[in-house]
Amino acid sequence: MNELRQICRQNDYAFFFDIDGTLATLQATPEAVSIPAPVITHLTLLTQNLSGALAFVSGRPLSQIDELTYPLRGAAAGIHGAEIRTLNGELIATRVDPQQLCEIDQQLSRDIEPMPGVRLEKKSIAFALHYRQAPTAQQALHELANTIVKRYPDFKVQAGKCVWEIKPRACDKGKAISYLMQTSPFIGRIPVFIGDDMTDEAGFQYVNRQQGISIKIGCGESEATHRIDNVTQLYQWLDQLANNNINLDTMRSV
Template sequence: MTAEIQENTTETPLLPVLDSRQYAFFFDVDGTLAEIRAEPDAVTIPAEVRDHLQTLFAASSGALALVSGRPVEQLDQLVSPLVLPAAGVHGAEMRDGNGTLHRVTLPDDVAQEVQQTLEAGMAALPGTLLETKGMAFALHYRQAMLHQQQVLALAESVVAKFPELVLQPGKCVLEIKPRGKDKGAAIYTFMQQTPFSGRIPVFVGDDLTDEKGFEVVNAMQGITVKVGEGSSLAHYRVKTVRDVYRWIEALQRHTLTFNKESEL
């Protein structure tokens, strides 16, 4: 049964500082670890944030993963030189804690027809952007809000023709992805694997695509954090990406302090 999304997500400027040895950390990227940009290729994660993630990754014995709509290859570029466990394309691509990459694919004829249909449809809508991910497609209209309904109609027509695909709304984007793949399923899969299993999950995200992840983590008695405005299943809320950065820095400082005290 799907939990009801609530408006009264707790607004806490100071999130709990956690013992990284007991928790498994999952982070969305765009809108969470990186500011949203009109062009997906313009997105970056600051070097100091990557450094803090590296510290947290080591302190949690590798129980830190990225969970994103982006392909794993793009996630690697954003956090380089780090190579983290990752769920890309909402879990259609997953690199586990051992570094093994698992990928769902579409039949070649389906992928080709969908891409051709979307390319033709989006070309007729100036200002829109089609992002092709192999087994999934993102239809961006952030710079062409007047075409929102046409983009929706195009996406719905494709999903209606191919039952193996589903439509996932996001912030000024519609994603067409394989059925059964979402961030909740990806986090659940990670939590069955080393080094995540036996830990308390923590998930931070900002978009509608993250709500499935919040639902799964809540069911596991974990910690869920919504970034920004809007109704959410998350138990905590912060206002901006900068708040996420400050929290990660606090976690990193706590880890370094604990390590120094342990050496005494």
């Protein structure tokens, strides 16, 4: 009976997970990142418990989200919300001028050429300038990204961990979560969002406005109302969550 009540309660909630630094430990390159198999099992179980009200909300494109979370393939938001897929498979993509994308690509490729260790990641309608392998390039890359968005105001700069991203201005994770919350089976539920980075703050702010549960992984300033110390601790929490051993009602910020 107790167990049944927990399941019912859990079914009042909708879960949104960032991936890098949240469900997966950060690595030297984005390609080296993976989510351990037991974590995928727990996420699958949780998705079943929630009747599908679980979505990944990442800076990565949907295609990479699907690879990292295989065999799960439900609702998701990629490129900080520039690509959204609802549970019934509807795709919503932000449109940007392909000519501008081409020009930005050319300028970034040219300008980072003399910067060893800097990596340009192209994400169909966004760009990431990674400096994990070249920490001294941080400032120069920030200036480069700012120059680009000054010339192309449909884009904005997003700070991340050892990365500057140039992404469509209209998109953020808060808007992506808000959009999914208006679709089935998320509609009418209480949102829970777990993230680790500056890009997740828009998501935390949205969730806080909905009296949901916002959880930041790690330290640093944040509007999240809850903290989990690191990725390993999140894995333990997820294990308990998937097995209905966490009472989410006690975590709500009302």
